Amino acid sequence: xxxxxxxxxxxxxxxxxxxxxxxxxxxxxxxxxxxxxxxxxxxxxxxxxxxxxxxxxxxxxxxxxxxxxxxxxxxxxxxxxxxxxxxxxxxxxxxxxxxxxxxxxxxxxxxxxxxxxxxxxxxxxxxxxxxxxxxxxxxxxxxxxxxxxxxxxxxxxxxxxxxxxxx
Amino acid sequence: xxxxxxxxxxxxxxxxxxxxxxxxxxxxxxxxxxxxxxxxxxxxxxxxxxxxxxxxxxxxxxxxxxxxxxxxxxxxxxxxxxxxxxxxxxxxxxxxxxxxxxxxxxxxxxxxxxxxxxxxxxxxxxxxxxxxxxxxxxxxxxxxxxxxxxxxxxxxxxxxxxxxxxxxxxxxxxxxxxxxxxxxxxxxxxxxxxxxxxxxxxxxxxxxxxxxxxxxxxxxxxxxxxxxxxxxxxxxxxxxxxxxxxxxxxxxxxxxxxxxxxxxxxxxxxxxxxxxxxxxxxxxxxxxxxxxxxxxxxxx
Numbered sequence: 001x002x003x004x005x006x007x008x009x010x011x012x013x014x015x016x017x018x019x020x021x022x023x024x025x026x027x028x029x030x031x032x033x034x035x036x037x038x039x040x041x042x043x044x045x046x047x048x049x050x051x052x053x054x055x056x057x058x059x060x061x062x063x064x065x066x067x068x069x070x071x072x073x074x075x076x077x078x079x080x081x082x083x084x085x086x087x088x089x090x091x092x093x094x095x096x097x098x099x100x101x102x103x104x105x106x107x108x109x110x111x112x113x114x115x116x117x118x119x120x121x122x123x124x125x126x127x128x129x130x131x132x133x134x135x136x137x138x139x140x141x142x143x144x145x146x147x148x149x150x151x152x153x154x155x156x157x158x159x160x161x162x163x164x165x166x167x
Numbered sequence: 168x169x170x171x172x173x174x175x176x177x178x179x180x181x182x183x184x185x186x187x188x189x190x191x192x193x194x195x196x197x198x199x200x201x202x203x204x205x206x207x208x209x210x211x212x213x214x215x216x217x218x219x220x221x222x223x224x225x226x227x228x229x230x231x232x233x234x235x236x237x238x239x240x241x242x243x244x245x246x247x248x249x250x251x252x253x254x255x256x257x258x259x260x261x262x263x264x265x266x267x268x269x270x271x272x273x274x275x276x277x278x279x280x281x282x283x284x285x286x287x288x289x290x291x292x293x294x295x296x297x298x299x300x301x302x303x304x305x306x307x308x309x310x311x312x313x314x315x316x317x318x319x320x321x322x323x324x325x326x327x328x329x330x331x332x333x334x335x336x337x338x339x340x341x342x343x344x345x346x347x348x349x350x351x352x353x354x355x356x357x358x359x360x361x362x363x364x365x366x367x368x369x370x371x372x373x374x375x376x377x378x379x380x381x382x383x384x385x386x387x388x389x390x391x392x393x394x395x396x397x398x399x400x401x402x403x404x405x406x407x408x409x410x411x412x413x414x415x416x417x418x419x420x421x422x423x424x425x426x427x428x429x430x431x432x433x434x435x436x437x438x439x440x441x442x443x444x445x446x447x448x449x450x451x452x453x454x455x456x457x458x459x460x461x462x463x464x465x466x467x
Contacts, residue, residue, distance in 0.1 A: 047189075054188035068240060074188075075244040078195055134202055135252025136245060143251040 033107075036097040043110075044090045049081040052093040059095050060106045063166045072144045073106060073164060079141050080110035080160055088114020088157065098163065105146070105165035113157040120152050171201055175242070176218045182238050183222065183231055194241035202245045211246065215239045261371075261442045268330075268374045275330035278322055286319050334377055338367045343380055343398060354388050362400030368407060372463055375439045376409060379447075382432050383411045383459055391415025391457060402465070409461040417451040 039059060041052040053074045060073045077093060084091035091112030098105050117123050123138050135143070138160065142148040145162035152158040175197055182190035201211060219235050290312065297308050326332075327349075334342035340362065347358035367373070380398060387393055393415030400409050423433070433449070436459075440447050445463035 050189040050192050053192055057188070067237060071237075071240045071244050072247065074191065074241075075195065075248070078192065134245075135249045136199065136202070139252065140245075140248035143248060143255070 032100055034099040036099055036104075038097075039095045041093045041095070042090070043081050043084045043093055043112075045085060049078060049085065052081050052095070053077050056093075056095050056106070056108060059097055060164075063097065063104050063106060065106075065164075065166060069164070073108070076141045076144050076162055076164075077108055079137055080108060080162070083137065083158075083160075084110055084112045084114070088112035091157075100165075103165045105163050107161065107163045108145075109159065109161045111157065111159045116154040116156055116158055117150075117152040118154050120150055124150070171197065171206075172214050172218060175214055176221065179218055179235060179238050180222065183234055186234075191238065191241045194238050195244055198242035199245040201242075202249060208243070208246055211242060215242065257442060260438070264375070264439070264442060265371060268371075272330045272335065275326045275332075278329070279326040279332070282322050283319070286315060286322075289315060331377070334373060335370075338364060339373045339376055340364045340400060342373075342377055343400070346377070346381060346384070347396075347398065350384050350388070356388070356393060356396065358384065358396040358398065360398045360400075362398075364400050364402065364407075368465060372407065372443060372465065375443055375445075376407075376461070376463070379436045379439055379461065380409070380411065382436050386432055387413045387415060387457075390418070393456070405464060405466075407463045407465045409459075409463075411459040411461075412456065414456040417453045417455050417457050419453060420449045420451050 037059065039055045041048060041055055043049065043052065056077045057070050057074050060070055065073065077095075081093055084093075091110060091114065094107075094109040094111070096107040096109070098107050124142065125139065138150070141160070141162055145164045147161075147163040149161045150158065175194070178190050178193040178197065181187075182194070198211070215235070219232070222235075223231065293308055293312060293315075297305050300308065331342050331345060333345050340360065344360045347360045350356070351358050368376070384396065387396055391413050393413035396411070396413045398409065398411050400407075402408070433447075437447050440461060440463065443463050445461060448460040448462075449457065450460065451457040
C-alpha cells in the first residue's frame with residue numbers, strides 16, 4: 001500500500017468494514033499516489049448507497065470538480081455500490097483524495113467478498129447483446145472515470161478501483 | 168400509464184424543499200429506469216420541463232430553476248453513460264472499417280501483382296516447352312494458354328472488385344467512371360458520372376463512397392428496371408455531396424425500411440455513412456425513379 005492516510009473516517013463505523021477479499025494492488029498509482037484523506041462507507045443497502053454518494057460528492061467538491069463532474073462521480077459510486085448490493089449483499093466503498101505529482105483527484109474503491117465475476121472481460125465489454133446492453137454498470141463506470149482497475153476471484157470477491165483527476 | 172412524471176415531480180419537490188443526496192439518488196434511479204425502458208433524451212427534457220413548469224406555477228423562489236437543473240442532471244446521468252458507450256462503439260466501427268479496407272487492399276494487390284507474376288512465368292515456361300513438342304501437342308498447349316488467360320482475367324476482375332487500384336491511384340471520380348463503364352457493359356444500362364472532387368477526399372471517405380455507389384448500382388441492377396443512371400459528385404465548403412439518380416420503377420422508402428427485403432443493402436450504406444457523420448436521403452416514388460442524396464462532412 002502507499003502512504004498512510006492522513007485522516008481516515010469510517011461511515012457507519014460501528015460495523016466492521018469488510019476487508020476487501022482481493023488485496024488492492026494496482027499497477028498504476030498506488031505507490032506514487034499520496035492519500036490526503038480517506039472515508040470508508042460500509043455498504044449494506046440503499047441508504048448506504050446514498051451515504052457513499054454524498055461523501056463522494058463532498059470529497060470531490062473540496063477538489064473543485066465542476067457540478068457535472070460531481071454528478072458523474074456520484075453516478076460511478078452509485079453503479080459500484082449498486083453492484084455490491086445486487087451481487088455480494090454487502091461490502092465497502094472507500095473514497096480517497098489523492099495527490100499524484102501536481103495532480104489531485106478522487107479514488108473510489110468498491111470491495112466485497114461476494115461471488116466474484118467469472119468472466120471479467122465480458123463484464124467490462126458491456127457487450128451490446130447482454131443485459132448490460134445500455135452500457136451501464138462496470139463499463140459505464142469505466143467510461144465516466146479516468147482510470148479503472150478490477151480484480152475479481154470467483155468465490156472470494158471483487159475489488160474495483162476507479163480514479164478521476166481534476167483538470 | 169406513465170408513472171415517471173408523477174414520481175419525478177414528487178422527488179424533485181422533495182429535493183427543492185429539503186435538498187439531500189437521497190432525492191438526487193432517486194432522480195438518478197429514475198433516469199436509469201427510464202433509460203432501460205427505452206426512453207429518449209428529448210423525452211426526459213420534456214418530463215423535466217413539464218414538471219418544473221407545474222412547480223413554478225405553484226410559486227417558488229427564483230433559484231429553483233438552478234437547483235432543478237442540478238436535479239435534472241442526475242436524471243440524465245445514466246444517459247451520459249450510454250451516450251459515451253455509443254461514441255466508443257462508433258469509433259470501433261470506424262477502425263474496423265478502416266482495417267477491413269486496408270486488408271482488402273492488401274489482398275487485392277497481392278492477387279493482382281503476385282499471381283500475375285507467377286502466371287507470366289508459367290506462360291514463358293509453356294512457350295519453352297512447346298518448342299520440342301509435336302504439332303498436336305502444341306495445339307493442346309495453345310488451349311492451355313487460352314485457359315490460363317481466362318484465369319488471369321478472372322483474377323484481375325476479382326482484384327478490381329475487391330479494391331480498384333484506380334481508387335487509390337487516381338481518386339473517387341475516375342474510380343466511379345471505371346465502375347460505371349464496367350457496370351454499363353455488364354447490364355447494358357448507361358451510367359453517367361460527372362462532377363468535381365478536387366482536392367481529393369480522405370482515403371476513408373473515398374473508400375466508403377465507392378462502396379456506397381457500388382451498392383447503389385447493384386440495387387439499381389437488381390430492382391429498378393431503369394434505362395439510365397446518373398451519378399453526380401460535388402464539393403461545398405465543409406461538405407461533400409453525391410447524388411445517384413435512376414429513372415426506374417422506384418419504391419416506397421417507408422415500406423422498404425419496414426420490410427426486410429433489401430434493407431440490408433440500404434442499412435449497410437447508412438452504416439458506412441453514419442460512421443463518417445454523413446447522411447443518406449432516399450427520395451423515391453413508385454414509377455418515377457429513385458434518387459439517393461448523400462452528404463458527408465469533410466475538412467474544409
